[in-house]
Amino acid sequence: MDILIENGILIPMNIACHESTLYFKGYLGIENERISFISHDKKDADEFVALHSDCYRIDATGKIVMPGFINTHTHVAMALLRGISDDVPLMEWLEQHIWPVESKMEYRDVLVGARLGILEMLLGGTTAFVDMYPFEEAVAEAAEGVGIRAVVSPCLMDFKMEHFENDWQQIIKRFSNSRLVTIMMGPHAVYTLSEQNLQRSITLSKELGTGNHIHLSETAVEVENAHKKYGMTPTEYLEKAGLFKTPTLAAHCVVMSERDIEILSRHNVSVVHNPQSNMKLGSGIAPVKRFLDAGINVSIGTDGASSNNDLDMWEEMRTASLLQKAVTGDPSVIPAYTALQMATVNGAQAIGRKGELGVLSRGALADIQLVNIEKPHLYPHTNLISELVYSTHSSDVETVIVNGTIVVENRKCLSVDEREACLTAQRHIDNLLSK
Ligand SMILES: [Zn+2]
Incomplete structure (x- = not known):
């Protein structure tokens, strides 16, 4: 039409x-x-x-x-886990609350959770998102079914490698001709991946011509542990491993040295700023002004709805702007138009689609x-x-x-019955929590 x-x-x-x-x-x-x-x-x-x-x-x-907004870092199916655990730090949140429930989740749960999250995003003006999760095939199915653009990143973690290998192959098989779904590799984080599995992601992304989407330096504990294990920061480690030779989208980047920032800038790594999730988990405040000063492309993400607790890019954009003003003591940092750019054009650049997405211009999607x-x-x-x-x-x-x-x-x-999507999600989480 x-x-x-x-x-x-x-x-x-x-x-x-x-x-x-x-x-x-x-x-x-x-x-x-x-x-x-x-x-x-x-x-x-x-x-x-x-x-x-x-x-x-x-x-x-x-x-x-x-x-439309481009939400460049989320785990959309975690909309299903909204509210199951609040007010605890990242590692306790993951290990004691999130991972135990996720280990019980099956394809259908991810599909239902993704549908709920996609609905929330679309109603708030988000037209594309970058995801990372196990069962990304289900996220791709939900995105295509409801009608939102998605970059799905099947998640690589040491204890889920078999699952990953199946997931990316299924996505390629089913969605390689999709108008809405594209793929990136999803190496989860330095602290959840062996060197060998990180290399698997790098090799595969080169073979398939995709980028990599990773969590990077989200907390001080992550950086401390990398120092203990590898004698360097997570950013230095990833540079040495060769990850940044592929187009890379790094989420969080809260605890960053000057050298880390120089490395990201030199390799044209895009940073996804997730201010509300970082605030809620007590992870800290990313040095966004320093990223921008270093010429790094910074976009915005909500992270998953269970650490935010919503997928609202309007709120995220406002928080990104206000938080940097507060922390730097400088109200001129991230003015309104810069915040809008971060949520649109910078997001398009982060997924390699500058000029085609995030703008209204002749020939753009x-x-x-x-x-x-x-x-x-x-x-x-x-x-x-x-x-x-x-x-x-x-x-x-x-x-x-x-x-x-x-x-x-x-x-x-127009494509989904909202009430039905909500009630189905309720049934699925009730069932998971009672297992
Ligand atoms: Zn995340």
Whole structure:
């Protein structure tokens, strides 16, 4: 279906930061899966209608039209584990609460959890996500079924290698022609992988032409243990192992030395900042300003819903901005437009799709959200960029388009019965907790 979006305020996100030109009132046309034009001129819209007389027209009066968010680090199926353990540090949380339940989870549980998390993300304007989990085949199935773009990373951990080998092969078999699903390797972390299994990930990613998605220096304990075991930081260890010769997405990067930052910068490693998860687990605050100063591409992720406890990119973007101001004592750090870039264009760069995702431009894939700004908490309209980052809620998102298909309209997901998805998730977690 071809789509014309009319009279909205368009934020293309491909404009360098210059206050007066960041948005304009206009029109956007979608042909199949891509944006065919974006313009302030009504003549272009008339031309589009003349060529596509049966196009679906969306009146975006009073709405912002902007790229969907790219959540670059999550474990979407953990939506199923939301609330099962709070207020404990990372290792205790994993070893005593999360891993015991996860060890009982089967394909179907992951599918149901992923569906719930995907629904939450879509309703809040997230149109793509990067995931890591066992049973990523189920996450891919859920993503394609509901209609969201996904980069799935089958998880490599020493005690789950057999599972991993089956998972990535199944994903390639079933989803290599998918319009929505792509794959990255998911070496879990330095503390869960032997050198041999890390090398397996590197070799495989080179063979398949994928990148690697890893947890890196999330806590001080992780860094201390790497020093004890290898005599170096996790970042130094991964550089030595050759991981950074493949495109790498490093999540967290909370405890980082100057040398670590220099290494990431030199190898063009993208960092995913997950401020709320780091806060909730008491892991610390990533030195995002230093990353940006070093020219590192920084994107935003929510991490899993059980350490956040939601998948809301609006909140995550705001927290990223506010937290750096607080910790550096400098309110000019991560201004609103930078935060928006981190949630859109930087996310696209992090998954190797700069120019194709995270922007509204001719030829880009049509992953778009429409945000209703006719709300008391968003008035008066003086600076729309600041309004979006500091005042907007995920519930202000009304329409979401992924790959040229409308998946959310008037705040309702068109591809999944929301109530059913919630109740099914409840049944599955009740069952897992009673085992
Ligand atoms: Zn994570």
